Amino acid sequence: MRQQVNGLLRRVPVWTVWLAGLLPLTLLLWDTLTGGLGIDPVRDIEHRLGRTALYFLIASLAVTPLLRVAGVSLMKFRRALGLLCFTYAGLHVLSWLSMDMSFLWAQMGRDIIKRPYLLLGMTGFALLAALAVTSNNASIRHMGAGAWRRLHKLVYVAAPLVALHWILALKTFPVTPGFWLLVILALLGLRVAIPRPLARKRQIA
């Protein structure tokens, strides 16, 4: 069963993930152009982009635990999931810069330093940017696998930061982002609870 699933997955080309991953963006564009966004379209665009970025971040975090727990490998899609996350995160930040803050650079600068939720969001975004620009084979070769892997462990920091960024932006008890923070912590916990099979073998040997 597991082999069948993995065999099937091997035959799915990566571009299908990109295609599916850009569906939320297409829907958002559609809603924007057809007036389907409601009274405050700026907020809707900003929030939908941010939420979608978080969902792809969680999906990319889930790849390894899924492999270790269920033996199902989505490893070949992980880069696409990560880059999709960064695409949405970038558009989220861009919508904030342009539509929400209308390029009031001074106020934005002051706000980022002063507001915990903006500081967390921007830190998360900077970390994701570092991961995105190195998400290519040339970078892995150039950096060496060990250094590259260490750098990409920053996602363990970025993911909780992004969830906290959402939580702190709300006025009352944050049910939805609180739930996603728990999911992120659970996914990170699974990595500790079930270590890499490779490392385990090496220990035994």
Add this chain to the structure above:
Amino acid sequence: ASPALGLTGKPSGFSTDAEPNSLKDITNYNNFYEFGTGKEDPARYASALTTDPWSVEIGGLVERPGSYGLEDIAPDNELEERIYRLRCVEAWSMVIPWIGVPLASILNRVGVQPSAKYVAFETLVRPEEMRGQKRPILDWPYREGLRLDEAMHPLTILATGLYSDPLPNQNGAPLRLVVPWKYGFKSIKSIVRITLTDSEPFATWNALQPREYGFYANVNPQVDHPRWSQATERKIGGGLFGGRQETLMFNGYADQVASLYEGMDLSRQF
């Protein structure tokens, strides 16, 4: 809303000449946590609320306590149109053509005792019709308060209408407070109780997060919310690139109300 009788209010010198938001904007973008925390929740769920019959219990330090009907509080022939700016603590704003009466008119009618210093307000609690109240999002009932001089100020009104309609449920039907120089959350909706007191009354957001929401909650571009700036605001209805506008001291009503706060440190008593 039902095709109820239209309302007309006499024009008022207190109205702004700014262009009001559309009825659609005003009735589909609301903070009214009694119906849910989403901005669209009130429009979706507030129709469940029964607003007729309705009465307001006015008590505390007054000469004639009792249960007052809408017609006692806001008689048709006293209604005024007040086009006011509304500034939400979340840094967005609208312009809203309310119909209502000065709060002072009903307070004078019930007779304020000399020892009264504050006015406390309370929203209806009816979880079977107000689905948001089934969860302890806030400490229900929603409560707010004003200092007596703020309550008696001619800008402070009790609204019963919007444009030429009776107040839609999602905007606080059948009777809500409007205090245009304060952040929107002070303007409590669907009022069932007004109590004159001699000490500062409980105020819901202030009690929940005193560091973030002061009792006064005067619009003040220099005093930021700890988690976001209050220097600018985004006007709802401005489209995708409507930009931001500067927030004005006391939401632009400084000429009328600044004197109420003379000698106070507004960065401490915010």
